[in-house]
Amino acid sequence: MNQSVTLSASANPREVPGDLAMWFFILAELLVFGVFFLAYGYARAHDPATFVAGQRQLALGVPTVNTLLLIAGSASVSAAVRAFVLDRQRTARRLLWLTVALGMGFVVLKCGEFAGKFAAGITLSSDTFWMFYLSLTFFHFLHVILGMVIIGAVAVYARDGRYRPGQLAGVETAAAYWHMVDLVWVVLFALVYVAR
Amino acid sequence: MSTSTTAVLDTPRGVEEHAATRLKYxxxxxxxxxxxxxxxxxxxxxxxxxxxxxxxxxxxxxxxxxxxxxxxxxxxxxxxxxxxxxxxxxxxxxxxxxxxxxxxxxxxxxxxxxxxxxxxxxxxxxxxxxxxxxxxxxxxxxxxxxxxxxxxxxxxxxxxxxxxxxxxxxxxxxxxxxxxxxTSVSLVMMLGLWGLAIFFLFSFYNPTNLVLDKYFWWYVVHLWVEGVWELIMGAMLAFVLIKVTGVDREVVEKWLYVIIAMTLISGIIGTGHHYYWIGTPGYWQWWGSIFSAIEPIPFFMMTLFSFNMVNRRRREHPNKAAVLWALGTGVMAFLGAGVWGFLHTLAPVNYLTHGTQLTAAHGHMAFYGAYAMVVITMISYTMPKLRGREANSRGAQKLEMVSFWLMTLAMVAITLFLTAAGYVQVSLQRMGTTPMPFMVAQDHAATYYWLREASGVVFFIGLALYIISFFVKGKTDEAAH
Amino acid sequence: MTMNALRDFPTVWRVWLWLTALTLLAAFLADAHLTPGHLALAALSVAWLKGLAIVEHYMALRHAPAWLRLTVHGWLALVSAVLIFSFL
CATH class of the missing domain: 1.20.120 (Four Helix Bundle (Hemerythrin (Met), subunit A))
Known part of the structure; x- marks a missing residue:
């Protein structure tokens, strides 16, 4: 176990950040979302009018804030990993909880968005655009929650000091999952909200 | 060494006395x-x-x-x-x-x-x-x-x-x-088996509404064969591969987890590919297509997994037949369940092919490749040990391997002929400006049905040889490993 | 990851600023009365740029084995490109 961390000027060996098996899981998730996005593209290409009409009813403010929240969450979880590397356990745990809090912000705003849509009588069967909108954002929403659970779990486990420099696979893995959730949202935000 | 002793073992008749020397328990x-x-x-x-x-x-x-x-x-x-x-x-x-x-x-x-x-x-x-x-x-x-x-x-x-x-x-x-x-193997196996039992309970739920009837029927069938049965299959395959290749258990376990994760991710909402035309809302055509399109992946991974394990094996296990069955399972499951399944899983295609001989083609190769073969793989590996030896004699194994090829190739033939019959059926009965009635279209496929039956006879011969292989005597290969 | 994470620390906040800026740009563009085709191109290009930063720096794939890096970048490029294409 390293007592101190030294910065090396030379190139470091390539390593998978975190658990390889989890990366396969992350790739699988990217695959599913990818197929979903492509299906959206296909559907939109065949019926642009329905999509444009639906998108016109989407406000941009909340999703933009949501994007900023997730990006900030990625920053804070990256900072948390760095803190673990420097063996600053308390700072690291706090940054993890900050990530969870930012995620909670996303969740709350998203719930508000869904509530608004349901109140307006929009359902999965309203039309193809709304079907995609609700499916994609809800599916992603579930992954945000899973990401929060994973990071929260790591924050709890960290209390017994198990994440020492050199033994950070668990933290890196959790961070990687969160970044995947963020990455997917970045595409989703552009696709569903901005590209109207 | 087993430490626990339960009630006096009531060994069934026919288990040879020295079976205990080959069985760990x-x-x-x-x-x-x-x-x-x-x-x-x-x-x-x-x-x-x-x-x-x-x-x-x-x-x-x-x-x-x-x-x-x-x-x-x-x-x-x-x-x-x-x-x-x-x-x-x-x-x-x-x-x-x-x-x-x-x-x-x-x-x-x-x-x-x-x-x-x-x-x-x-x-x-x-x-x-x-x-x-x-x-x-x-x-x-x-x-x-x-x-x-x-x-x-x-x-x-x-x-x-x-x-x-x-x-x-x-x-x-x-x-x-x-x-x-x-272990991962035992936990995945138990998860699959418990799932099998729990989903079977839906067979008791028989709604009067025809749409709901069909909706819940698939909770048994799909969530079995495209869900929990895949867990059982993965665990069985992993178990046999660990035994015959000697590859590190940790490697096998990682593969197993990824395989079952892909199974569940793709298969649960993939149930929707049975909900296209039964009266459920239209979004199932999208959900079912998107998620079920990914269902071949776990089968592809099982193929990669088995070949990879055999390639990096650390021992030459005397039961060559079992290794052959294990490899064959991956390939046939991928072809039958993965490829043939994918062919008709997307809603626009399924609209034309639903309930045709293409479905039957897929069903036969999938069931054989995935489940029949994994059970036979297990039997191939365990039966010699249950009878007191590490592997069967060369003669018995040779016959068993012949039966493998006969059954497997016959099944490929059955599948191809039914696919052809399905193509005839879809093009004549479901497409075009003057579609034919069902029985008229069927008459046009008659040749393929004869060919299918002939292939079925070959399959039957293969199965007969497989059963006979259990009775072939000869020097067993007792090479120590 | 340990050595690399340390070296890249200042990058974490720089990347965050970059991503935030791009996000606000995208939101601005949405109301900027571009033609639908141009807007889609702009939005998905911005998304692709943001994705690049997340993949390289946050996911630290910059220091990961080539196969993993290429796969994730490939996903990002493929999805962005096909989606842009679907708007044309």
């Missing part, structure tokens, strides 16, 4: 009757398959004694029951070994075996001897109606019997796992 011997029953019922299944294949082209063959619909019930029910016997035998064999202790109650396992076998036999006899409606009356279906649905034709009392058998099985294995070592 004496109670693993209870798997043997299950496997024997499985093969016997498999044989029966194919006999009725041949009958139906002939009825396709000679419509009143064996009418009215064994009408087509009765033969079909017998064929499909025997399939499911022999696979269940196979899974149970597999569980009784691998759980004690993985848990590193004797089975909780070998006696219960034997009692359960006989209950299942007798109940199953009576049910088949019921199908064959009386009209279905009479069977329903005799078994008091009206008390809790569960009869009348495909694959779930069993009288309600049989279904109750199946639940009790499953509970006994699960209890026995769970108690073994709980007090022993927990």
């Amino acid at each position: 004496r109670s693993q011997a209870v798997a043997k009757p299950y496997f024997i029953a499985a093969i016997g019922l498999f044989f029966g299944q194919i006999v009725f398959g041949l009958i139906m294949g002939l009825q396709y082209v000679i419509g009143d063959f064996l009418f009215p004694e064994i009408p087509f619909n009765v033969a079909r019930m017998v064929h499909t029910n025997l399939l499911i029951v022999w696979l269940l016997f196979g899974f149970m035998g597999a569980g009784y064999y691998l759980i004690p070994e993985e848990s590193e202790r004797e089975l909780h109650s070998p006696k219960l396992a034997i009692i359960t075996f006989w209950v299942f076998l007798v109940a199953g036999a009576l049910t088949i006899v019921g199908y064959l001897s009386v009209p279905y409606a009479t069977l329903a009356k005799l078994t008091h279906n009206e008390i809790l109606p569960t009869m009348g649905r495909e694959f779930l034709e069993q009288p309600t009392i049989t279904k109750v019997g199946i639940v009790l058998v499953a509970l006994s099985f699960l209890y026995n294995l769970s108690m073994t796992v709980l007090s022993g070592r927990k």
Whole structure:
């Protein structure tokens, strides 16, 4: 176990950040979302009018804030990993909880968005655009929650000091999952909200 | 070394005295009757398959004694029951070994075996001897109606019997796992088996609304074969591969987790590819297409997994036949379940091909490749050990491998001919400006049905040789490993 | 990851600023009365740029084996490109 961390000027060996098996899981998730996005593209290409009409009813403010929240969450979880590397356990745990809090912000705003849509009588069967909108954002929403659970779990486990420099696979893995959730949202935000 | 001793082992007749020297745990011997029953019922299944294949082209063959619909019930029910016997035998064999202790109650396992076998036999006899409606009356279906649905034709009392058998099985294995070592293989196997039992409970739910009826029917069928059964298959394959290749358990376990993760991610919402046209909301056409398109991946991974494990093996196991079956399982499962499944999984395609011979083509290769073959892989690996040796003689293995090729290639042929028949059917009956009526279109496919039947005969010969291989004597390869 | 994470620390906040800026740009563009085709191109291009930063720096794939890096970048490029194409 390293007592101190030294910065090396030379190139470091390539390593998978975190658990390889989890990366396969992350790739699988990217695959599913990818197929979903492509299906959206296909559907939109065949019926642009329905999509444009639906998108016109989407406000941009909340999703933009949501994007900023997730990006900030990625920053804070990256900072948390760095803190673990420097063996600053308390700072690291706090940054993890900050990530969870930012995620909670996303969740709350998203719930508000869904509530608004349901109140307006929009359902999965309203039309193809709304079907995609609700499916994609809800599916992603579930992954945000899973990401929060994973990071929260790591924050709890960290209390017994198990994440020492050199033994950070668990933290890196959790961070990687969160970044995947963020990455997917970045595409989703552009696709569903901005590209109207 | 096993430390626990349960009640006096009630070894079934026929288990050789020195089987204990080959088995890590004496109670693993209870798997043997299950496997024997499985093969016997498999044989029966194919006999009725041949009958139906002939009825396709000679419509009143064996009418009215064994009408087509009765033969079909017998064929499909025997399939499911022999696979269940196979899974149970597999569980009784691998759980004690993985848990590193004797089975909780070998006696219960034997009692359960006989209950299942007798109940199953009576049910088949019921199908064959009386009209279905009479069977329903005799078994008091009206008390809790569960009869009348495909694959779930069993009288309600049989279904109750199946639940009790499953509970006994699960209890026995769970108690073994709980007090022993927990491994990925045993946990995935138990998860799959518990899932199998839980989803079977939906066979008791029989809504009057036809849409709901069909919706929940798939909770049994899809969530079985494209869900929890894949977990069982993955665990069985992993177990055999660990034993015959000697590859590090950790490597195998990582693969197994990724495979079952992909199975669940793709298969759960992938159920939607059965909800396109039954009266459910339209979004299922999107959800089902998107998620089920990914369903081939776990099968592809199982193929990669098995070849990769064999390639990096650390030992030359004397049971070459078992290795062949393991590799074949991956390939045929991927082709039958993955590729042929994918061919008709997208909604726009399925619109034209739903319920045609293309479906049958997929169904046959998928069931054979995934489940029949994984059970046979397990039997191939364990049966010699259950009979007191590490592997069968060269002569027996050679015959077994011949049977592998005959059955597998025959199945490929069956699938190709049914695919051709399906193409004829879809293009004549479902497409174009003047679609033909059903029976007229069927007449055009008659040649393919004859070819399919011929292939079925070859399959049957393969199966016969497989059974004969159990009786081939010769010097067993006792090379120590 | 340990050595690399340390070296890249200042990058974490720089990347965050970059991503935030791009997000606000995208939101601004949405109301900027571009033609639908141009807007889609702009939005998905911005998304692709943001994705690049997340993949390289946050996911630290910059220091990961080539196969993993290429796969994730490939996903990002494929999805962005096909989606842009679907708007044309």
